Amino acid sequence: MSDNLARHFLLREDVTFLNHGSFGACPRPVFETYQAFQLELEREPVEFLGRRLTENMAVPRRALAAELGTSADNIVGLTNATTGLNIVAQSLDLKPGDQILTTDHEYSALEKTWAYVCRKTGAEVVVVTIPLPLVEEAQFTDAIIAGMTDKTRVLFLSHITSPTALVFPIERAVAEARRRGIWSVIDGAHTPGHIRLDLDALGADFYSGNCHKWMMAPKGSAFLHARPEVQGLLDPLVISHGWTADSKLPGAKGAFGNSPFIDEIEMQGTRDPSPWLTVPAAIKFRQENDWWAIADHCRALAQDTARRLGERTGLAPLSAPQFCAPQMVAMPIPDCDAPAIHTTLFERYGIEIPVFKWQDRCIARLSVQGYNSKPQMDRLIDALSELLNLKAPEAA
CATH class of the missing domain: 3.90.1150.10 (Aspartate Aminotransferase, domain 1)
Structure with missing residues (x-):
């Protein structure tokens, strides 16, 4: 093989x-597509970034949405999952006494993200120890649900953990969080292309994953998924041309005709979008092989x-x-x-x-x-x- x-x-x-x-x-083959986009960009930067970017950015959204079981309106393209999770963590309205419930298997960069958010907001992180060896779903879910209190505002979980390479059975925990009015935020950095995903069926409020790992797209390709009901909670990390003053009003449109969720978050100043534009080629390579x-x-x-x-x-x-x-x-x-x-x-x-x-x-x-x-x-x-x-x- x-x-x-x-x-x-x-x-x-x-x-x-x-x-x-x-x-x-x-x-x-995927890398060659990536280089072709970069060459096209350099040959006519204004055409590529100024006149065609909005249309081009939608193509990977549609291809990825079909692969991940959701609508293209629920996905934005980013450079990495850490960025997507930072957008969520720094947008949520947290205050002193609020709790972020998580596990002892999380990625260190995101542990720091939540520590930063807690320093700014006065919220606190509560860490649940997941019993090992993990041999049945109830071990995980019971530990998570036992950690939920009336102060829990956020449930933050890895779908596939970085240090321990475990697939957490997050479905029941996410459903319980929804029932209790707790925002669910899922770190899917290792998940796309690694296990089959149906984001709408999972029902997490926010889910960010990398395309450059197991989907085998170029480095700098990732996504943030948000349910339509919670997209309005998000603010971009960088204010740029996609922002509009009335973006929080019902039915508001972004500056480029998409939803504010897409236009505000995808437009973060000049960057090379070639990795994101290559995602359909990565999906095609996987299908063909x-x-x-x-x-x-x-x-x-x-x-x-x-x-x-x-x-x-x-x-x-x-x-x-x-x-x-x-x-x-x-x-x-x-x-x-x-x-x-x-x-x-x-x-x-x-x-x-x-x-x-x-x-x-x-x-x-x-x-x-x-x-x-x-x-x-x-x-x-x-x-x-x-x-x-x-x-x-x-x-x-």
């Missing part, structure tokens, strides 16, 4: 790249690698397989100098993989994409075994 697919990617041949989850990797079937192969390889390493470490996985991200798994390793192991894996073995300490666990977070192979997994296990003094299990 991987030999044929690897030719589509631009990754260095001297590096075993097992870290697709951090920034993704863009296939060659039956990428969901490839993802199934990747999941099997990831789970097999985690199982094999677990036999050497004797450490239990963080979850049952159904709660592990399909193409990404956080593999516990023995206590060690994680930054040193990370550096040595790259410098001595040419293996690019995150190794870090999360809470009291050392973790090697493996990503498996279509360009990866079993020999690469063997190389990783052999390298970790050598560095951590792990022994192969004895044959039965």
Whole structure:
């Protein structure tokens, strides 16, 4: 599988790249489309940015909406999920005593975002500990619902967690938040292209995801989704030509004829929109290569690698397989100098993989994409075994 697919990617041949989850990797055909947009922009910047941008920006919205189960009117294009989540966090009307309910598995940049918001508003973050190993949906949902109080204004959850590579079963928690009048804000940075999404069915108030990771679009392509009923709550981080003074009035239009949600947030001054415009090409590449079937192969390889390493470490996985991200798994390793192991894996073995300490666990977070192979997994296990003094299990 991987030999044929690897030719589509631009990754260095001297590096075993097992870290697709951090920034993704863009296939060659998609990258060429990206460069074509950039060249078109440079050949006539005023035509591209001044006369055609509004029309061009709508094309990815329509393609992505069809892929994610929503309307194009509910999506805006951004550079990354962190930006989308900052727009939400800094727009919501919070005050002293209000609580943001979240978990102990969140991405550090967003932990800082909510800390900043709390410093400005007087609200506070309440962190729920999710029991591990995660083996059933009720473990997660019961812990979240138990943390809800009459002071909870925001429920902030990762759909797929960054440090622990878990798929949180967020559906019942989101529904309960809606029932209680709590805003639900979902960090979907790792989700588009990784698991199938139906945003309207999920019903979260706000959902931001990256297209540059598992959807394999260029870096700088992401989206913010908001239900129509809550779009009026949002303010842009940057005030530019899309803003209008009457944007909060019922039925108001943005400066370019779309809703204020789209025009105010998408227009943030001059920027290169080429990554966002390339999203339809990324979706087409995935469809033409039956990428969901490839993802199934990747999941099997990831789970097999985690199982094999677990036999050497004797450490239990963080979850049952159904709660592990399909193409990404956080593999516990023995206590060690994680930054040193990370550096040595790259410098001595040419293996690019995150190794870090999360809470009291050392973790090697493996990503498996279509360009990866079993020999690469063997190389990783052999390298970790050598560095951590792990022994192969004895044959039965």
